Amino acid sequence: MITLSTGIDEARLVKLLKDLVKIDSVNPSLVPGAAGEAEIAEYLREWMNARGMKATVTEIEPGRVNAVGVLKGSGGGKSLMLNGHTDTVGVDYMTIDPFDPKVEGNKLYGRGSADMKGGLVASMAAVDAIIEQGIELRGDIVIAGVCDEEFASIGTEHLMKDMRVDAAIVGEPTDSNIQVAHKGFAWIDVVTHGFAAHGSAYKIGIDAIAKMGHVLIGLEALQSILEEDQHQLVGPGSVHASIISGGQELSTYPDKCKLEVERRLIPGENREDIEIEMQNLLKSLSEDDPKFKADYEITFYRGPMEISPEEEICRLLQEESVKNGVEPRFVGGSGWMDTQIIYDKGIPAVAYGPSGKGYHGAVEWVDLDTVYHAAAVQAEVIKRFCA
Ligand SMILES: [Zn+2]
Incomplete structure (x- = not known):
């Protein structure tokens, strides 16, 4: 049960969240x-500048823009970054109006309400409260509204080329829990090599597709x-075949077969392990069968991450959450997040944000009580x- 939300102007928070959901991104x-x-x-740049933050927008690719503001x-003191992605997934299959945010009870509906404009707004409202209360801090607060998390994370990738902070909170929806670990992934192309020959030439032809069967x-x-x-927070790693292609025509031995594989990594594993x-x-396979010839290539890689719950940022989130009436858990996630790019720079980073439903789905909403709490x-x- 959430009991209080000190210093947060809830009406202003809802207006801000509605404004962001209304913007198609x-x-x-x-x-x-x-x-x-x-x-x-x-919008974010203007909002931050209006509050005396020093805000800039950076176009990374045409139409792909980060907005970053600093409250000096x-x-x-120590500096803290509050990071949230501003992009959303598509809306074609939605059964509610994606850009007309409606509030019913404690739910606010619309695309991106939960993933993750709600979390970004929680961070912004927190900074707003600090400014409103005239609290003097020694360290800097950075708000980073980053682009493209739902695809290739060019936003946080670009941001972290020269951003140095002492810790970061990524406001992805975590059901008010503190996510300290998540999996990574590798995409791997495997190609088997056969020998093309007439379909009747069984002594010459080598079937690359059949060889892939062994893989x-x-x-x-x-x-x-x-x-x-089994990792205690994220479970085991996994591997699965995603796409397979090969062969040219019915009467020919295929000389090549390509398999695209996805391997999910747990904390402690790295690219070298996959190699x-x-x-x-x-x-x-080639030792068992002299005719087996294959090679592979890792075409895309994102590492796993894990930080200790003993990190100061984790401890503070835990303590303040309890004070506000919610006992959070330290959790792991199976999906990859921008947290890892920040973590990769040696910066303690956690995902921490509200609850919701319908991420990437037909009906998306965020639980406003959990946004106030965050x-x-x-x-x-x-x-x-x-x-
Ligand atoms: Zn997200």
Whole structure:
């Protein structure tokens, strides 16, 4: 039960969230021709400047814009970044009006309300409360509204080229829990090489598709092995085949077959481990069968992340949440998040945000009580972390 939300102007928070949901910011890399983040970034810039923050917008690619504002501290304190992505997924399949936010009870409906304009607004409302209350801090607070998290994360990637802070909160929806770990993933192309020949020339032809069958069986065996190693927060790693292609015509032995594989990594695993795993798999298959020839390539990689719940930012979130009436859990996530890009720079980063339903779905809403709670908790965390 949430009991209080000190210093947070709830009506102003709802107005801000409605404003952001009304702005179409569908990711154009997911939906060709979609709006992108320029308009919402401009809104954020104006909002931050109006509160005395030093805000800038940066166009990373045409129409793909970050808005970043800094509330300067007096110096000598620790700096905290509140990061939220401004892009959303598409809206074609939605059964509510995506850009006409409606409030019913404690739910606010609309695309991006939960993923993750609600979380971004919680962070903004926290900073708003700090400014309104005239609280003097030594450390800087950074609000980063970043583009493209739903596709390739060019926003946070660009931001972290030169952003240095002492900790970061990414306001993704976590049901008011503190997410300290999540999985990574690798996309891998595997190609088997056969020998093209007339369909009757069984002594000459080598069937690249049949050879890929051995790879598939190997991946299934690998999956069983991976399931034996359970990470306490995110469970086991996994591997699955995603797309397969090969062959030219019925009467010809296929000389090539390509399999696209996805491997999900748990904290503690890295790119090198995946390289070794693939090398070992293909090596053992070629030892069993001299006609087996294959190679692989990792085409995209995002690492896993994990920080200790003992980190100051985790401790403060936990303590302030309890004070505000909610006992949070330290959790892990199976999906990859921008947190990892920040973590990769040696900065403690957590995901922490409200509850909702229908992320990427037909009916999306955020629980406003949890948005107020996230705002109240972050305001108190800022006061202590940046003191
Ligand atoms: Zn998100």
